[in-house]
Amino acid sequence: MLNTVAVIGYAAPIEVACGSTVEFKLSSATLSSARAQIVKIRCGDPDPSGPGVQLIAMPSPLDGEVALTHQPIHAGSCGLVDDAPALRALDSFSIGCWVWPTLLDAGAQTVVARWREDTQEGWRLGLDAQGRASFTVAVAGHTCSATASRALLEREWAFIGASYDSTSGQLEVFQRSLDVLGGRDRSASDKGSAPRHAAWPAGLPLSFAAHLRDDGTLHLTAAHFNGKIDRPRLHAGVHSLEALRASAAALRPVRGDTDLVAAWDFSEAIGSDRFVDRGPHGLHGVLRNAPTRAVTGANWSARTPHWTEATEEYGAIHFHNDDIDDCRWNTDLSLDIPTDWPSGFYSLRLSATDTDGQPAESHVPFFIGAQPGQARARLAFVASTATFLAYSNSAIRLDLQPTEAMLEQLLVLGPDDAYLQEHRELGLSTYDTHSDGSGWCYASAARPILNMRPHGGGYYQMDTRVIDWLDSTGISYDVITDSDIHRHGAQLLADYGCVLTGCHPEYYTQQMLDAFETYQAGGGRHVYLGGNGFYWRTAFHPTKPGRIEIRRGLTGTRTWEGEPGENGLSSTGEPSGLWRSNGRPPQRLVGVGFDAQVFDRGCAYRRLPDSLDPRVAFIFEGVGEQEVIGDFGLRGGAGGHEIDRVDTRLGSPPHLLRVATADDFGSGGLATPEEFGVSHRGLGGDQNNQIRADMTFFPTARGGAVFTTGSIAWGMALAHRGYDNNVSRITANVLRRFIDPAPFTGFGASDEEAY
Amino acid sequence: MLTTDASQARYLIDPTRLDLAREFRRVPRGHYSLELQQVLYRMRWSGVGQRHVLLMLEPGRRWMLAQLPARRGEPLKTFPEQVFTSIADAEWTVFCLRWELLTGESISNLNLD
Known part of the structure; x- marks a missing residue:
């Protein structure tokens, strides 16, 4: 078995341009070196029924041995506030905040602290292993705690707090449930005794949702909290629970309150990794590993479901013990991309023999995207990097209970899946749930991604089958990337006579949709060879390259559902969910949209x-009128996996020609939830004629046009019988015609201009 | 919160319906009769015990039987003596394991070809 995980790594940035620099950050727990080589990916799919993995060596200064070390990943999110005189000077003090715990059996969890685990110094407020509020103070080598008598409830708000009286040494801890009805009241308190006149460790940050392991410069953390923390307040002196709760209720602190040390407001700077203190000392902080922001607080009233309209009700942050945003690894190799390299899918290949004597081959992926004004071909293929990121390190086959029933076959896992099962610190995809059951809203490229590389499966691998086919035809093309389309807009697309989107371009930002609409309206031609495209409203983080965000709203085919009021993208303030729910169904852009x-x-x-229709005769040149198209490929058909259909009510254009369809799916064709209002037994493909993949053509304006196949499986059929098949023929017919600037005729020029 | 319950499936498999086992033996992947589909959803939806999976040893050619652990972070349990060169054989082996666990009746030694 090929060892694909003896070395893991990531490229920074993952999307680069010729002439720029890419850094490779590598780690191996078992090998001290490996042979490095840059390769261009023609096909990353090892399936023996297809063309197989095909890599093109790209000689570079990196060719040769690279020394490897083990670079660990420290997962778990937290907030850190640098040490400050106001924190060091605390004598008697009180601390409190709202919490919404989500995983009480995860062991002791710290909510807020200035605590060193290695020396057991400082103070910490958190939950003990039984889920009870607990306050610990360590003074002069004596560790003293007070712990409430009852466990909190998961997913129920409670205000927890504590005080330390330095003159008497008394500790107090308390918890008060927000909802006390129906057995939900877990209010309790406890007192303890500690030495008087504590002195706190210097140089130690104050931390939220974890505490510091030691005084190292990396600020490594432990005892991560799972759940939301809302409106923390820190006061000098001893204050009651009621007083602390009142302090939190006042969204802006009372001016002139000399006891107030800090009043953190997580509703500020929601789109960033910073958090703000509204107190008198400016104890602002930073977040590590991207906890979820724009989440409802204990005061959420539901008067609006969107955070931008009531930011004061979104003063919470949801922390997870498995959040990961940036591994922060050291750089092992660096490459200045030669200016004459073609755009495309690339990787750093690392080859070795593993400790069991087996061959090891690992890939660290990156993309070279053609830039505006630098087109070298009439055709551009879009690397669906937003979609690849959305699926990065997907563990749904490992964690999601009904996956085997959904896929209707015994699950087949690869070595990467087995590795991911054991190494959850890699971080999962936006299809997965955190250890507390909440959904992953963010996905980052600053970590090893196992399913975005040769041998790695997923839609990346499927799209390389299209690249392989393009290479087999001799049609010249550039590769452009989602994030470049997002950043540069229509000007990037406008360099090309035709733009080709692949098997599954599912995740789109508003800027990307705008770019395609402008491109089509300006005469651009778009070939969409996939299914379930242009589906989820997504954001690239404005200042964090390689980080995307998605919220799963109340409809759509989704593996988790966000909490009420949490469908707004924290990165941009836009609503998320389906584009169909945002007034821009895929049918409007490409004529077809996801149905099953x-x-x-x-x-x-x-x-x-x-x-x-003679106007579209070019599509079927060499294909008979009664010829069955694509009765081969993925599970025996070019229609399948996820499929799209025409619907004029959702925006399919009046000029659209529906030229072919795959509609005999049987009961295995399962409608996506947004396709029906009430369920009944006739929704399956055996009884429902809306379960189908439609092949369409329509003209846009100024000579532009769109062609679609409406099926993810289409691309997997291209290589059948040595590329000599009617799926390949139709695709080539369309591409050759689309890159030919000759106008499409017969559709009515005035109508085209108006469209 | 949208959740899936690991014990959601409730269909009771009739151990005397060996015709359904025979049908699966003939066509382990593809379209099934309604009754076989119900049997398979029972097996595949909630499973029984820890879920059996295949670990790919060689793409499209060799697979080892394995079992997912109960908790995230724990390794797969593998069965090195159970290596398949045919997906159909692997599907059948797991079908027999699940049939026995769900009905108490073993069919692995019956000739159902």
């Missing part, structure tokens, strides 16, 4: 009367 999943078998296409 079909995992049990593929289905062939049959031509429809529109295919005989």
Whole structure:
């Protein structure tokens, strides 16, 4: 078995341009060196029924041995406030905040602290292993605690707090449930005794949702809290629970309150990794590992579901013990991308023999994207990097209970899956749930991603099958990336006569949709060879390259559902969810939109009367009128996996020609939830004619046009029988015609201009 | 909060319906009769015990039987003596394991070809 995880790593940045620099950050727990080489990916799919993995060596200064070390990943999010005189000078003090715990059996968890685990110094407020509020103070080598008598409830708000009286040495801890009805009241308190006149360790940050392991400069943390923390308050002197709660209720601190040390307001700077103190000392902080922001606080009233309209009700942050944003590894190799390299999918290949004597081959992926004004071809293929990130390190086959039933086959895992099962510190995808069951809203490229590389499976691998086919045809093309489309907009697309999106361009930002609309309206031609595209409203973080965000709203095919009121993107303030729910269904852009999943078998296409229209005769050159199209490929058909259909009510254009369809899926064709209002037994593909993959053509304006196949499986059929098949023929017919600048005729020029 | 319950599936498998086992033996992947589909959803939805999976040893050619652990972070349990060169054989082996666990009746030694 090929060892694909003896070395892991990531490229920074993951999307680069010729002439820029990419750094490689590597780690191996078992090997001291490996052979490095840059390769360009033609096909990353090892399936023997396809073309197999095909890599093109790209000679570079990196060729040769690279020394390896083990670089650990420290998962778990937290907030850190640098030490300050106001923190060191605390004598008697009181601390309190709202908490919404989500995983009480995760062991002792720190909510807020100035605590060193190695020396057991300082103070910490948190939950003990039984889920009870607990306050610990260590003074002169004596560690003293007070712990409430009852466990909190998961996913229920409670105000927890504590005080230390330095003159008497008395500790007090308390918890008060927000909802006390129906057995939910877990209010309790406790007192303890500690030495008087404590002195706190110097140089130690104050931390939220974890405490410091030691005084190292990396500020490594432990005892991560799972759940929300809302409106923490720190006061000098001893204050009651009621007083602390009142302090938190006042969203802005009372001016002139000399006891107030800090009043943190997590509703400020929601789009950033910073948090703000509204108190008198400016004890602002930074967040590590991207905890979830724009989440409802204990005071959320539901008067609006969107955080930008009531920021004061979004003063909470949801922390997770498995959050990971940036591994912060050291750089092992660095490459200045030669200016004459073609754009494309690339990787740093690391080869070795593992400690068991087995061959090891690992890939660290990156993309070279063509830049505006630098087109070298008439055709651009879009690397769906937002979608690849959304699926990065997907563990749904490991964690999601009904996956085997959904896929209708025994799950087949690869060595990467086995590694991910054991190494959750890699961080999962936006399809997965955190250890507390809440969904992953962010995905970052600053960590090893196992399913975005050759041998790694996923939609990355599927899209390389399209690249392989393009290379087999000799059609010249550039590769452009999602984030470059997001950043540069329509000017990047405008360099090309035709833009090709691949098997599953599912995640789109508003800027990307705008770019495509502008491109089409300006005469651009768009070939969409996939299914379930242009589906989720997504954000690239404005200042953190390689970080995307998604919220799973109340509809759509989704593996988790966000909390009420939490469908707004923290990065940008936009609503998330489906583009269909945001007034821009995919049908409006590309004529077709997602209708069903079909995992049990593929289905062939049959031509429809529109295919005989002479204006689209070019599509079917060499294909008979009655010829079955694509009765081969993924599970036996070019239609399948996830499929799209025409719907004029959702925006499919009046000029659209529906030239072929794959519609014989049987009961394995399962409608996506947004396709029906009430469920009944007739929704499956055996009884529902809206379960289908539609092949379409329509003209846009100024000579532009769109062609779609409406199926993820289409690209997997291209290489069948040595590329000599009618799926390949139709795709080539369309691409050659689309890159030919000759206008499409017969559609009515005035109508085209108006469209 | 949208959740899936690991014990959600409730279909009771009739151990005397060996015709369904025979049907699966013939066509381990693809379209099934409604009754076989119900049996398979029972097996595949909630599973029984720890979920059996295949660990790919060689793409498209060799697979080892394995079992997912109960908790995240724990390693897969593998069965090195159970290596398959046919997906159909692997599907059948797991079908027999699940049939026995759900019905108490073993079918692995019956000739159902």
